[in-house]
Amino acid sequence: MRKLMREKTKTGLTGIAGLKAGMSRNTAAKYLKEGRLPSEMKEVRDWRTRPDPFLNHWAEIEARLTADPALEAITIFENLLDRFPDEYEPGQLRTLQRRIRQWRGLAGPDKEVFFPQAHRAGEAMQTDFTWASKLGVTIQGEAFPHMLCHPVLPYSNWEWVTVCHSESLAALKRGVQEALFRLGHAPLFHQTDNSTAATHDLTSGKRDFNVEYMDMIRHFGMIPRTIAVGAKEQNGDVEAIHRGLKNRLKQYLIMRGSSDFESAAAYERWLWQMLAKTNRPRKTKLGEELAVMRPVTMARLPEFIEVDTRVSSWSTLSIKKNVYSVPSRLIGEKLRVRVYEGRIDVYYGGKMQLSTPRLLGRGGHRINYRHVIWSLVKKPGAFRLYRYREDLFPSLVFRRAYDALRTKLEENKADKEYVRILHLAASTMESDVEAALELLLETKTPISAEGVKAMVTDGDKLAAMVMDAPVVDLLIYDNLLHRQEGCV
Incomplete structure (x- = not known):
């Protein structure tokens, strides 16, 4: 339209101005006559171009929606198909969905409003867990299903991760400590969702903080806080950064040329190198946070919990609802077990007797045949x-x-x-x-x-x-000689 007006001013000829503007002479003449933009000439249509297929039953549909706004269009449509198979066909579902969406916008109930929050420097750290198995990481060719413990400072968006396999207290403790000691400072609040690592159910239906979690947070001088039950949006910053983090890691893996690593420790070191790159643009705002945060001067907490248990006559012990075998000489003895996020260490008389990878979930078992074979x-x-x-x-x-x-x-x-x-x-x-x-x-x-x-x-x-005798193929050497001759 701007080009049409310019060309009309230059030549005074409607046909040439329209041609140069990419429209026909009649269209150009119409716009020049009206003196309005095409968007300003659109008329709002308040009539239907075809009969309403749901007219006969719309009053009933509206009554159902008014009584229970949670009803979905597909549920109502399936009911109509069952009752009136001759009046409706499957292709009309989209029409009903549009009609109900319009009704909700005009006469439906009020929806919940979310209020964006202004974050203050150094006020809080949010920590959450996210599955990272879709990254396709392998350890020496074997699939490596895992999670990431992901602490974030919402003001600067500074973030860190540690590799873990469950949302356990040990995983949370390690993740938070790695982030705090990496920063060298601690915020006022530490915020989590209502995972069992941090909270537990009360008889009132609410949740309260676990004693072990409270001990860790107090050790670093922070105040614990959590989101409301079922209100994931209150942890929105870390939830949103989850997606961005995994997208970047996927890109870094593509640039690396391989998703395979020598060990889980090597993979985690690589993650930390990538996070250092990611955090570089956040340096200025991070500086504002560190200026108001308290230095971390306290000692690092041990990243395990201790459990006292007795060995059964089966030469096994139960830890976190999973069964592990121990040497049969320990049957009937009381042991102290250190439960880490990824392993358990078994002690008797102050000396380690066994270290084995920790089982995930419940109802699992790991029996070493050497413990029972005798x-x-x-x-x-x-x-x-x-x-x-x-x-x-x-x-x-x-x-x-x-x-x-x-x-x-x-x-x-x-x-x-x-x-x-x-x-x-x-x-x-x-x-x-x-x-x-x-x-x-x-x-x-x-x-x-x-x-x-x-x-x-x-x-x-x-x-x-x-040992098999190797088969030597002398043709390989002949091929090499031919190639060398060809190069000469």
């Missing part, structure tokens, strides 16, 4: 119905060996032979026993405990049988 070899009949029998297969090779025994022997005899093989693995080297079993399976030789023992005892013979 009793099981004396009672092989217990193997068949042992509650944790699947844990007694150290690898797929052992499982295949047991299945091969079952095809050749009766169940009781197969169980006995396998238990003896497992006892041999605990007495010697598991890797040697596994190599012997794999060789017997590949050559389809009948498996027996005595046969495996003979192979393991004669280590030189086993090594010679396992």
Whole structure:
């Protein structure tokens, strides 16, 4: 329109002005005559271009919506289809959805209003957990499902992360401490959602802070606060930054050229390097926050909780609703267990007896066959119905060996032979026993405990049988010579 007016002023010719403005002569003449923009010439239509298919039942629909505004259009439409199959068809759902949306805007109930908050420098840190498995990270080729504990300063948007596997107190403690000691300062408030790491249910239906969480927050001189139950928007800053963080990490992984890492520790170090880059543009506002925050001068808290428990007659102990085996010499003894976010350490008499990865969730079990095999070899009949029998297969090779025994022997005899093989693995080297079993399976030789023992005892013979002579292809060297000749 601006170009049309300019060209009309230059030439005085409507047809040429319209042509240069990219419109026909008639359209240009209309706009010049009206003297208004096209957007100003649109008329509001207050009539329908086609009959309303829901006219006969709209009064009923409106009454239902008035009585219960939470009703969705698809629920109402399915009811109409059931009752009046000859009047309605599936393609009319969108029409009803538009009609109900318009009704809600004109006559529906008031909606909840959210009020954006102005953050003050150094006032609070928000911490939340987010799943990061969609990043596709692997550790030495194996999938690495994990979460990130994500503390954020809402004023400057400074953020940090630690790798974890659950929303536990240990994970929260480690994440918060890493952020505080990285900053060297602590804010006035620490805010979380109502996760079980920080809060617990009261009989009144409300939630209160856990004692262990309160101890940690007081240690750093902060005041705990939480959002209302079911009000995720009150933690909106950290929730919004979750998405941005994971998008950036995905881009960094693409630039890195690989999502595989040597270890979880290496992956976390890489995360910290990327977070250092991300926080650079926030340096000015972060400086404002640090100027009003208190320095962190207190010592770092241990990142575990201690649990006292007694070993059962099954040579197991229960920690956080999961079962772990311990050496049978500890049956009946009282142990102290340090529960970290990713592992548990078992102590007796002040000395560590066992360290094992921590199980996630509830109802899991981790049984080390070396802890029970000395009793099981004396009672092989217990193997068949042992509650944790699947844990007694150290690898797929052992499982295949047991299945091969079952095809050749009766169940009781197969169980006995396998238990003896497992006892041999605990007495010697598991890797040697596994190599012997794999060789017997590949050559389809009948498996027996005595046969495996003979192979393991004669280590030189086993090594010679396992080692394959390499096949040398001399054509490779011929190809190299031809390429060199071609270059000359």
